[in-house]
Amino acid sequence: MQAVSIVLVVLVLLVILSCFVAVQQGTIAVTTIFGKYNRILHPGLNFKIPLIEKVFKRVSIQNRSVELEFQAITIDQANVYFKAMLLYSVWNQQEETIKNVAFKFMDERSFMQALVRTIEGSIRGFVATKRQSEVLGLRRDITEHVKEQIDVTLEDWGYHLQDLQMNDITFDDAIMKSMAQVVSSNNLKAAAENEGQALLITKTKAAEAEGNAIKIAAEAERQAAQLRGMGVALFREEVAKGMSLAAKEMQQANLDTSVILFSMWTEAIKNFAENGKGNVIFLDGSAEGMEQVMKQMMAMNKLMMPEEHK
Template identity: 70%
Template sequence: MGAIFILIPALVILYLSIVIVQQGNVAVITIFGKYSRIMTPGLNFKIPFIEFVFRTISIQNRSAELQFQAITNDQANVYFKAMLLYTVTDNSEDQIKNVAFKFIDQANFMQALVRSIEGSIRSFVATKKQAEILGLRNEIVDDVKANLDHILNGWGYHLLDLQINDITFDEEIVKSMSRVVASNNLKAAAENEGQALLITKTKGAEADGNAIRISAEAEREAARLRGQGLAQFREEIAKGMAVAAAEMEKAHLDPSIILFSLWTETMRQVAQDGKGNVIFMDGSVEGFDKTMKQMMALNQNSENKQKK
């Protein structure tokens, strides 16, 4: 019977001496309210009634959802939804002591952490305009991390990540921003259409100018060729007349007959190729005599020029 009375208290003392710390946690031990040591995961022993487990601290990553409001430089309300990821800096004794004794409990720590993040974001947003906020998501996160890292290190924590999942504005601001975007899109479309029309007009003008230039060059070349043909035609006529005149002199005939023949051929050609034109010709003897004299005078004038 006496052995039972000894065994039961021994078992109670042994039970009270055993401390099992779960993986990913660290137990903080105090003696009469003063920090003594830490216990790592696994089976540990403490002195019953003297050592107490003050707090079990998780060294795993923790997350928290945040919702808060900020005001921009141009007095627009911005609403943020963010996800915070943080953890204990490491499981060293100094860091565990910071985590265990800096705050009364976890709720007070979370309140200080959330308010610090909100204050950092609000101070950053207060320097920006509403139109800039949506494009500064990464800059906001970087600014918060830079401001809070040293503060959290003093508390024994490290900020792993801050993700801003949603940024919204008041309904009126959203509507006005939509109108601005729509008007900018219309402006860009009008500018693009204007540029396209300008390009079309420019290309059309260039094409017309090229066509006119090509046509003018073709006309100039045609005129040159016509002039060359006419000159060659006149040269051939002159050669033919010279040969005919020489033959007439050999036959002791009047060279004016050649002029008469050319004149009659000309009249026949005019009558043949004419298209409804009325040509009056003096067919009388006086008229013919007058024409012959004029032609002989032209011939005589040409000979005098050649002699000179």
């Protein structure tokens, strides 16, 4: 009798304990009664009908990720190999959504197979319309295309695709080598163009500098010639003034002007000889030559005499 009492107490305790169920944070429990959906249980300690109400499935509402590796073929028959990371989660915590997650698929393996195949099919269909040269620049476009194509389907399943990252996109070895050669040739072409531009700029600047130097030298030479001409003119003016003054003084003293002219001419020859730097002066020392020089000097003296003394 005592043994029966103990058994009854144990049974009562088990029944009482079975009335409570603990749901972990980040999950929602789905219960059934006689195999039919009943309700959902939120995280924490929940009461359920003992022996009748059972926890059918615990649904995680946390973010989940999966890595994908698959192959696609472009419109120009190039094989493209993808490595992607898929991030997804339950759409929301509403009862209808949780029911879809719990009952749409027989188990988690079946859901993952359907999810992966759906995403692979969407990406393959997109890549099949693109050329091999375009695929590498279409990471974002591929993601947006996949989300547009399967968001409605996943929502019907109770899930939401949060992100799809293309971690790696590769081609066959032959294509990779040809792409590397194209990049290398483009780099060499760009380097040659840059070098040509630099050489052109260098030569242009050098030509501009040479032109400016020539202009500066020409301007300096022009100014120097102008100054030399002014010096010669001033020298001639001073010589003429000196000769005119000497001629006037000799006339006032009743002296022959040819004497002063001859003296000035000899002094000039002496000055040229003393201050010259290697120049050679040829003079006609004959009597006829001296006479010719004196006649020329007398003619110059007459030209420089004032009008009233002529």
